[in-house]
Amino acid sequence: MLMMLIRRIMLGIVTVSLVSLIIFAGVEILPGDACTQYLGEYQADDELLAQCRKDLDLNRPALERFQEWAGGAVTGDLGTAVDGKTKISTIVGDRLKNSLLLAFCAMIVGVPLALLLGVITGLWRDRKPDLIASTLAIFAMTIPEFVSATLLILIFSIWLGWLPGIVLTSASAPASEFFPEILLPVIVLSLVMCAHIMRMVRSSVIEVMESDYVQMATLKGVPYWRMVFSHALPNALLPAINVVALTIAWLLGGVVVIEVVFNYPGLGRLMIDSISDRDLPVVQSIALIVASIYVCVNLAADLLTMLANPKLRTIYTRK
Amino acid sequence: MAATTATSMVSGNRVVTVLKDLASRPSGAIGLTLVIFHVALALVSPYIVPFDYKLQNSSLMLTGPDAVHWLGADHLGRDVFSRTLMGGREALLVTGVATPLAVIWGGFIGILFGLVGGRLDEVLMRVVDAFLSLPWILKMLVLIVTFGTGVEVLIPTLAFFYGIPVIRIARAATHDVIARDFVWAAKARGHSRISIIWRELLPNVLDTLMVEGAMRWSWMLLAFSSLSFLGFGVSPPTPDWGLMISDARGFMSFAPWGVIGPVIALSSLIIGINLTADALAKALGIDRAQKAPM
């Protein structure tokens, strides 16, 4: 058990280190550097460029800078933005908080709903509840987020006037001030994630319901719902852990489009803005943060699966 | 000779049977119809559109649907119906080329490392993990911002990043197949590595890759239209659904017809691809949840 734990954590660390290397190398390999990218738009003269490079310490060898950057990142110091003054940790901090808030809200709506629908559609396979929910899920999964967001704004905000269609709260405002503006983005996000998780849970439930042990439980005289809850679901929901984790990681890193549509001040929009502004140091930092979250969430899911699955758990404890 | 003709005959049969099975399922029939319709439309739309897609007419700005302009006009007075008909061409071209490229390179690397195994494989999987842990949009935008938004940039960028998850799938499928006895049998007979990959492995991994390709295609379309929507895809005045939705959104409160056309067009194509992918998986017997009663 401990061996496995150490192994997984070590692999996680290796992955994050590789990510940082890829990010750093990526920026180095691309034509130009942070300063030409940043100042290029303004047809900067050599003097300004030189000043900028001096501010950002770009004249030192790449390896040295990587060490400093990576070393700083470990201690939480992400350096400064391309203007050489603003601390990246301050910019990113607020945005990260907002992204976490959005992800958290979407999760508490989406995950329970997805599990419930997945179980229902799986148990009532090929019957009305399943056909309806599965068809809706295909729509929710396939229609681009900006399309569904646009439609929801059109309906709930413009036609019905129930919910605000755009977020106007500033990035540094406390979480409570984001209500009710946050509701529409939460609805869109939870719809999409709900559809993904539901489909996976459904097929897992169907597989388990056809297993020999569920048949055996039925033939042992276990009442249907008792069989579902004590024999089928514990096994059917195990694989859901990893899918939920992937969705959480996606919520925390990839919801750029939603944030743009709703003008929500999260990490995603900061990412777009920094890319548009060619602020490479900020982009690097966001990439590293998002990747670390991805790795951590997946690691947590793996450990949880190990704890919940007696097969995996006992391999390492007994013997 | 005899064996080669036999191969082509049988594989021909198989394609026919799979297609028949596909078309006999409701999801497959609907999905295929949608996909074929869109592809055909993309090919002929330039010749059948009623108006020039870039013709601006200030007198028509944001006018509603009527008998001449079926879906009204946009904020520059261009005919929305004509633009909607043509709005998928760029997307289909880019994703239609990038998807097979992604499946081929991802599949190739995945199979290769699945076979090699060992330490090298471990290292590769960590690199794949690392790439997957970065948000897709960030990876793409950095390249697009640096190199521009032309088709010649979008195709390789999409193909590269969407090939990475294929590596994983192909590798797992390879592991499944090489553990089976027919591969051991070929090894024991002393066939060369190339022959084993070509004859034993590929035909069995290909099904998985095809389903994977169909799924990737729909995701890639999602990504492409999202990029357009964010203003990093197709450059105006080329009509594109994502871009059209983005443009029309601002006037949605008083001219909602601007979004309806492209929304329906884009959604129907992606749904069509997904339905086809689902049905294909079932027809090839990959979906585990689908079993005959006996």
Added chain:
Amino acid sequence: MTTPSFIDVRNLSIGYTSRAGETVKVLRDVSLTINRGESVGLVGESGSGKSTLALAALGYFKRGLRVLDGQIHFDGIDMLDLGRDDIQKIRGGRLALIPQNSGQSLTPTLRIGQQVAEALRLHSELEADEFDHRVVELLTQVRLPDPAALISRYPHELSGGQQQRVAIAMALAGQPDALLLDEPTTGLDVTTQAHILELLRDLASDRNMAMLYVSHDLGAIARVCDRVVVMYAGEIVLQGSARQVLKSPRHPYAHGLLASIPRLSQQSLPVALDGRPPMPGEMINGCAFADRCGIADSTCTASPPPLVPIDTGEHVRCFHPGKISQLPRASKTAARKKPSASGKPDAALVMDDLSITYAKPDFLASLLTSRKDPPATVEGINITIVKGETLGLVGESGSGKSTILKSIAGLISPKTGSIALEGQSPLTAKVEDRPAVNLRQIQLIFQNPDDSLNPRHTVAQILAQPLRLYFRLSGDDLRQRSIELLEKVRLGSHYLERLPSQLSGGEKQRIAVARAFAAEPEIVLCDEVTSALDVSVQAAVLNLLNELKTQQQTTYIFVSHDLAVVKAISDRIAVLYQGRLCEIGPVDAVYKPPFHPYTDVLLGAVLEPDPEKAPKLSADDVVELSPPAQGCPFQRRCPKKIGTICETDTPPAQQMGGGHVINCHIPADDL
């Protein structure tokens, strides 16, 4: 209408709707009665509908299946007309099922104790605080070791035999009046199977239960059943007392089935039952068995025969039960050709001190821990195989027999020792490094043809592979040779364009045999080649292999867990336990005393389809995961262990004469 029997199935037809919309019958007009204290065996090949019938007795039908006609009663209760609550009370209570594969029938996330206690909660009057005590009692009753500790275990931590015992304990928890057993010992090792059957026999007689025992294994049926019902293509074709049915079957199918079983008492090969049963839904005008029957005539194909009683008391679905005696009882190719005994026989293959280890060092694990190497999977194998002979390798699962074959084929590198072909220098370990001629000389046939034939290749492509590789054949030559090979395995040229999924199990294995013989090999390695097949098909494959051997002068190494099969086909036999050789010698010597204690245990556990023969159980059926570090491999289970010498010293090879060697510390005279 008479009062129903205890278990009473009347005129039952079950079917499903095919994708084409037609109703396909799986069971056709089946009637079956079982009384209290009676145990009935239900026999048939796979697909005959026997499991469907057993589950139907519980009022349970697999997804898609439905009752078309008929009634099912249990103790006077109409099982088809019961509400959910009532049927739940009966299932697992008065009427309990013991499933085929307990490993998959126990819920993986629940502890053993929880699963047995659940049956108690549902079907007994006990209070919750008495459960633990009763669970231990039940586990003890099914003869599980250390039941108190087992309670907190999960199913995957148990061996197959232990899992099966837990399933039995679970069935007993409800104090059942009747047991339904669905192939309860299939897939278990011979000794385990014999032990489980003895347990079931004892339980049935103690509790006066009614038992329905479903199996394709007539040996198991003979051991536990009073009455036997034979099914074919969804119909009952013969029923009667176990003695009558097994000793003198009065239906040609039952006769064929019995004749196809290899027996220890027989020297000859079993008689093959050619052809295959009709698919469900296939149109049959007359008798379903007519096209495979040796005594069928025009009446048989004109109309279906009814199930009628005959003078000896059985019920038979046949127009000509009197003509059964015309059918052959033993194989015509009975006389197996012995390898040329004249002069010093040439060696075909020599294994010299062969040891093989499976251990894969994990990079990280090796960094963090310093574990010692476990004992080798296979060790100290010295066997010389004579040209043209068949060497049988027997042993239970984990005996290393398949590992040795893979090593000869070059798929696993030995740790030490060498393998050499006739008078040549040793073969290189890895298949990649072997010269083409050596590769051609050794061919391997696998256990499961579903897995060993590429599902994407046609038969033509499958056969073309060795023909192109070894003989560079192409075009018409290739086709001609492929057809020859097909004819050799008794399949026609119309099979060339078929895919494996369009073939039956037996046909697939024939293709696998044809593929091996395409190489014109000197040595063919057969790895459990018949264990995935039905008995009737098994006999056909055995006959085919024997025929090919006579034609081609091939040498076989034949691996199997079935001692009767090995006896039927082999000239010489090696008995393996935990990767070590226990005994080797000519068939007649090995199957006669003196025995190595392990051979004795194995032979004692063999079940023959004869109600008068009881197995002799001399050792328990504990499953060992790895061989002991030193001494005799069988020391922990040996019923004749003589002392510490068995634990410390490797047993000496005692020469019994005629090439018969027993590795044991016990003097030959006492064995």
